[in-house]
Amino acid sequence: MASNNGTVAILLVEDSELDADLATMHLRRSGLQFTIKRVEEREAFTTELMRGGYDLILSDFSLPRFDGMAALSLARELAPNAPFIFVSGVLGEEIAIESLKQGATDYVLKPRLERLGPAVQRALRESEAQNQRRRAEERTRLLVAELSHRVKNTLMTVISIAQQTMRRSDSLKTFETAFLGRMHALAGAHSLLLRANWGDMDLEELLSDALKAFRRGDGRHVILQGEPVRLPPQHALTVNLIIHELATNAAKYGALASDGGRIFVDWAIEQRDGDDHLRLTWREQDGPPVKEPLKRGFGSTLIQRSVGFELGGTVSLDFPETGVVCVLQFPLTPEQRDIALQA
Template identity: 40%
Template sequence: MRAVCAEDRLAVLHGLDVLDTAADPDFDRLSDLAAAVMRAPIALVTLVDAGRQWFKSSVGLDETDTVIDISFCAHAIAAGDEPMVVTDAMADARFKANPLVTGKHHIRFYAGAPVVVAGARIGTLCVLDRRPHPFPSRAKLDQLKALAGLVGSLFTLKDATRSGAIAEAALAREEKRRAIALDAASLASWAWDTRTDIIQCDTRLSELFNLSRSNRLRARDILTAIDPRDVYQTETRFREALTGSDDYFGEFRVKGFHPPRWVATRGRVIERDGDGKPMLIFGVSYDMTERKLGDERQRLLLRELNHRVKNTLATVQALATQTVRHARQPSEFLRAFGARLQALGIAHNLLSDREWRGISIRELVQIEVKPFDTADQPRMTISGDDLLLSPDQTVGLALILHELASNALQYGSMSVASGKVDLGWRTQGRKGDRRLVLTWRESGGPEVAPPERHGFGSILIRRSLAKVISSEVTHDFRREGVFAEISMPLEYQSK
């Protein structure tokens, strides 16, 4: 046998992962046979490590290991593949001073055959006696060598069994991990045998296609479950993919759902016949309805956004034109135009955050008007149940509230310490024809006189809701303070 270096020998030994394991009756039976064959009271299955020898089986000896320096077996595996025999250790220069010989065990006779695994001598099957023996016959040594061969085979068999169990456990873990991953991703895996038209699959696949719960489906049942609008395209793309390459990907609707259920399928040809026709196809299918609905919402949002951007640009252009027309100085234009743009921007930020859906009137009021009040001595009272405004109502009301608050701070009740503003809203009318009525009432400020001419702020207050059908705005300069009332139809339900 080819010599194996010490490093490789130890690698084979440690690869068995058997050192310091529990006693094993299979090895003990082989030790008993060796002891009987050699007529010796002690028999061991030893494994020779780097610094010690350990006994996998020990018959007639209490110890489980010894240091390598006093090991007979280390000499045996170094000597070659044939058994090593010491008929009288006291007469052998190598062992006569060995503690196993001079100590309590009084070992005199030793015969050991190497145990070979994967071409490496990892230990021995040996017998020992406390009295000298004559040199054993060739037949007995052959029997000892054969038993040592059985020990090596037993180590190999048990290692293969252990490795198989590890592989099986790893496979079970991998299968469980795969199942968890598929479940977490809502994937249904399947294998389609085109010769029998049978699909072996997870039960999730039958649920995806609204079929009776099963692990076996017919391909024609899957095709029947597809929405008629998508059948032709699905069949065509599937044939093209499988004749042109090994991979397929398709998306289609399933019958019987409203809104429609969308399913995506990925497949790959695993086997083809001699003519190149697919025989076995593996794949996964999954519900992609949410993604489709999300895409549709995104498209609607983009269309809405494009519409709103056009309206906003028109509004900004009108604000700029009218502000310039009514401003006396460039600085006055910049201040007024900048403030109105900011009010418009606040409304747009809210709408963008809510994806251009209903906006809370209370949130809009808090953002647009509250900055004009003082936190330490608030002079503005806000009341009313929370309601939802449409995008057009949000933009229009934002501009009105900004103008009312800005004018109150410059000229009206908020310009003096004693002034107050009551801002409230209510609903009127019956379900299906309800209206929002918002009132702005100033008091405690300077005496108000109607202006000789209406500035752009007043015009903006009266016309900001022009796009909201049936909206009405009243803006009065009463002596005790400015009064405004805004009435508009409620398009959304209450929060």
């Protein structure tokens, strides 16, 4: 472990200037790149520990107004990840064993300071290995918590879709077709996010995949156009479901129900109060004449609720005779979404 510039920051507890110079000389001979700060008393040592930024602590065992075990106790409390090495003139076997039990990394006797460099190098390597393990454990903990959260959200989405689809289905076959279509859309979005390691998702790739099952022939009847945009994972899942609903409706009643029908999906980033918002427009052309339905089905309800509650945005869904037009507008980051939901 070392600072960003590769230099090890050392805190030395030593009352003898001569011994401090000897320790510094042996460290330089070992090839270590370091800076060193020497303190003699408890107050100065505590101040430096609280200031932080030290990669290694070296301490004499016997000091006029301070002792090594007290220094070790303070270091374990205020700088628990920094290796601690005793550098002492005399250190009995029992004391040496006890110091290691209390958390010291190693000890070096002053008559054998040629061991100091190798001891420091070994302590730094072990410390870095421990830090890497801690970081890996923390990443694992965060990933498990995030996975649990996402699985819970996904299951709640599945339950809601199942309930709402069942209420609006007049037969088991109708339910099966609608429900499985929505599940396939959700699974497709999850597969894309998995390939992206559940990071931000490219919007054009997401749309292309969501509309893949609705393309015919050369696919020129589906036109996607917009600037590069990446969506957070939860946004990507919601947008995928919305596009699936629009495409399913278009395949039944709209532009995708006729050979000459076309779908245009375009998007752009707009600034609102200094924040990035996405404006995404779905527009159908050259399909059968469109009439506004007398009542809204689950697809329309899902779109309205998803944009409002999941994305923190707004949606307009219009039915001109020339084809359905749907415009989504929502903040691009989850933080902006949460602010919008609280407003």
